[in-house]
Structure formats: C-alpha cells, structure tokens
Amino acid sequence: GLQAIKDQKKVNAGAQFFQTNLIFEPDRLDDWLEQLDKRDVLNKVYIMIGLVPLKSYKAALYLHNKVPGVYLPANILQRIEKAGEGAPEEGVRIALELIDKIKGKKGISGIHLMTLGWEEIVGRIITESGF
Incomplete structure (x- = not known):
C-alpha cells in the first residue's frame, strides 16, 4: 500500500531502521510487511516493533x-x-502473547519495549518471551 511506497522511498534515501508505533494487532503488520517484501525493502532495513506492557x-x-x-x-x-x-x-500476559505473534514474522528485527515508568518488568518480559 501507500505506506510501503513511502517506506521504500525512505530506504532509497538511506534509512536503515524503522520503528513502528505501538502494535496491539500483530496480524495487521502482515500486509505492510508483504508490501515491503514485494518492493525488496525487508532485506535492506531493520524493523523494530513498538510494544507496551499495559499496567x-x-x-x-x-x-x-x-x-x-x-x-x-x-x-x-x-x-x-x-x-x-x-x-x-494480565498486561504482561498480553505483551508476551503479542511478542509471540510478532517474533516469527519475516522482516522483524526486534521489539522496542516501551514501559512507561514500569522498567522493572523488562527483564521478565525478555526472559519469558525468549526474544
């Protein structure tokens, strides 16, 4: 779609890294990733998915x-x-479920875990997610 075209232009201009907004519906990433792959962008850029554990x-x-x-x-x-x-x-469970759905997607390099003042949860999420 249109976003993939914009992102392709960014890569052609030298972008090496994309950070998404917060994702709570990982399946909605599929079309975007597919469009980037069709444009030969996935192998040229690192993609970090924004994720927040809900407290x-x-x-x-x-x-x-x-x-x-x-x-x-x-x-x-x-x-x-x-x-x-x-x-x-429950917020930790949801975060772990989202990570599990995201980590196997082609083109995803990692997760940007935004804790919003809940930094002590990071170690647990990293350990339990296996990412």
Missing part, C-alpha cells in the same frame, strides 16, 4: 483514546478491565 485499564484507555495512531482492540481493553487488581499481570 492498568486507565493506561490502556489513555493509549487508546489520547495517543494518535494507537488502537487497542476491544478484546484487549476488556481483558485489562476485567483483570481489575490483576491488570499488571
């Missing part, structure tokens, strides 16, 4: 409603809301 329902709503370009699907919002006091643990 609370309030944080999830903020990201969904206030951060441009970030969309949390209803099932993730419902899981975090339903978790109540267990939201941080």
Whole structure:
C-alpha cells in the first residue's frame, strides 16, 4: 500500500531502521510487511516493533483514546478491565502473547519495549518471551 511506497522511498534515501508505533494487532503488520517484501525493502532495513506492557485499564484507555495512531482492540481493553487488581499481570500476559505473534514474522528485527515508568518488568518480559 501507500505506506510501503513511502517506506521504500525512505530506504532509497538511506534509512536503515524503522520503528513502528505501538502494535496491539500483530496480524495487521502482515500486509505492510508483504508490501515491503514485494518492493525488496525487508532485506535492506531493520524493523523494530513498538510494544507496551499495559499496567492498568486507565493506561490502556489513555493509549487508546489520547495517543494518535494507537488502537487497542476491544478484546484487549476488556481483558485489562476485567483483570481489575490483576491488570499488571494480565498486561504482561498480553505483551508476551503479542511478542509471540510478532517474533516469527519475516522482516522483524526486534521489539522496542516501551514501559512507561514500569522498567522493572523488562527483564521478565525478555526472559519469558525468549526474544
């Protein structure tokens, strides 16, 4: 699509690295990655996927409603809301599920884990994800 054409121009101009916005629907990456592959871009650039472990329902709503370009699907919002006091643990589970879906995709070089003040969770997520 159009984004892949823009990204191809960036690579042709010297870009070596792409960082995505926060991703909560990994399957939506497939079309973009396929388009980049068709344009022979995937082997010329490193792609880091933006990911945030959700610590609370309030944080999830903020990201969904206030951060441009970030969309949390209803099932993730419902899981975090339903978790109540267990939201941080559910947020880690969701992050690990997302990483598992992302890490096998062609062209993905890594994850940019954005912890939003929850740095102590990084080691656990790295260890448990096996990335």
